[in-house]
Amino acid sequence: MNTALKITTFAAALAATFGTAYGVGQGIGPVVADAPPEHGRDHTPPASRPARDDGHAGHDTPPAGGLQISEGGYTLDLATPRVPAGRRTELRFTVRDTEGRAVTAYQREHDKELHLVVASRDLLTYRHLHPTRAADGTWSIPVDLPRAGGYRVFADFTPAERGARNLTLGADLAASGPFRPEELPAPGTRAETNGYQVELAGGLHPGKPSELKLKVSRDGRPVTDLQPYLGAYGHLVALRSGDLAYLHVHPNGAPGDGTTRPGPGISFTATAPSAGSYRLFLDFRHDGKVHTAAFTVRAGAAAGSSTPEGHTDAGHGH
Template sequence: MSARMSSARRRTLAATVCSAALAGVLAACGSSSHADHTSMPGMSHSDSAMPAGPSPATTSAMPSMPGMGPMPAGDGLSESDGGYRMASRTARVMAGMATSYRFTISGPDGKPVTSFAVDQTKKLHFYAIRSDLTGFQHLHPAMAADGTWMAPLGNLQPGKWRLFASFAPDSGSGKGKDFVLSRTLTVAGNASATPLPKAASKVTVDGYTVTVQGELMAGMAHDLTVSFAKNGKPVTDLQPYLDTYAHLTAFHAGDQAFAHLHPQTTVNGDHGGPDLPFHAELPTSGDWRLFLQFRTAGTLHTAALTLHVS
């Protein structure tokens, strides 16, 4: 009898404990009037609203749309980016004379950078353009041991200029990254703006006819084809220039935003042309002034034309 009573008490106690536990679980689930009984594991139970759209993990897994590529790193309209800074003591020069423009590129530690990666055969590409997109100069300055660069600018016409430095550090936090920084320069004198030529797909320079084919839309990657002809015949003797058969730089009308269009042709001796494909991705709509540099018979030519981006 005592054994049977002990067994019964144990069964009663176990049942009581299970009932209490179940009641606790049910109470916890229904303790708040804001509780979402349909919430799945991993979803927030806080009162704050969930962000709209896919989660970062979902976004990274989503396929990109055709024609969309990564946006350019920047438009070059700042003197600093990612801790790197372009500095110069020269802010104003006189018109009508050559200028040796000195500047430095400092890193996140504030010290001048002296180690740069080679890009298209050069450690730094330097560009000058006036506010009306005239006077284009593309230079490759020399760097002193202390990190000071010296760009031999030619005769600059009066007005507001922007000077760009395109480079990739070969050490530090910016190693492997492309940067384009710029500073403004005032050239003293009476400035007279030149109207931007209308958009056109064809231009003639030094006897060469350069034709650009391709419809561009802002922020989207498109193919652009540049064709060369002379005296009505296709040109097939383009020579390498900066490890390619043509170098194409673009500036946006109004703010001088910078873009570099990358060629996709493999160099094979002095046999470039007549058609060169480019990967083109211009971030902003409007008119862009394109400067195409190419070499034939040892002479460098620069063709300029206006391209409209929708």
């Protein structure tokens, strides 16, 4: 598991067993705010890219990912741009090359060929999914989005082509039905999910790496037997409020490295591409189930220094 953070946009919910699928098994991970936890996800940071100066962060800040539907010669072709809210529907998509051909060969990263994230524009609903790929390159997974409104789908993958780098492509998804916009939850340092309490220490800083420490407990007792989830004791995704730019963050240390303990603490290093508000989603596995805790943080402020503590979110539902 890489310890570096890579920025990518990411919002997704996809992956269902599809006809003659092979390669990756179906995997549905945590959902925040709307559904109880079940499964999980996994990722690998993008290979280094030329840094760009966006006026908000230093020259060494990686570019944000997931904001483009096409990049590096590959395009995310979302065959299901609209789904009904509150109804289980199969989400289908294909990754195409410059010739319009469906990509059928991928590098496996964190046990999967592709990681899919679906997030609502207000960042209250988040799902990390692992769709199934058919022999013709079509990916599919059933998804049930609880609320109407705009969503962003993120496909995180690395083509098998020699020298290819990791990409996160994004596309808009609409869930039809009565829509009521919600405010971004206030910043806080504590979250609760399915009987677990998670505390956050540290913060995000524009253009500067910083450490984020999370501590997991249940019923007031530290959890010291976290289980590996896609090769790590925890996975952290950060989405920037406003455009859903994706920060791909990886834990410091890995199971079996001789120094990393299975809880209660999980450490990550991340760099924010700009100032602003971000939503953090932590996935962790315990007692055979994956759970997701969510926090709102402001880049440039230490956790807990800006506002109320203690926003809670129900589970995660990859």
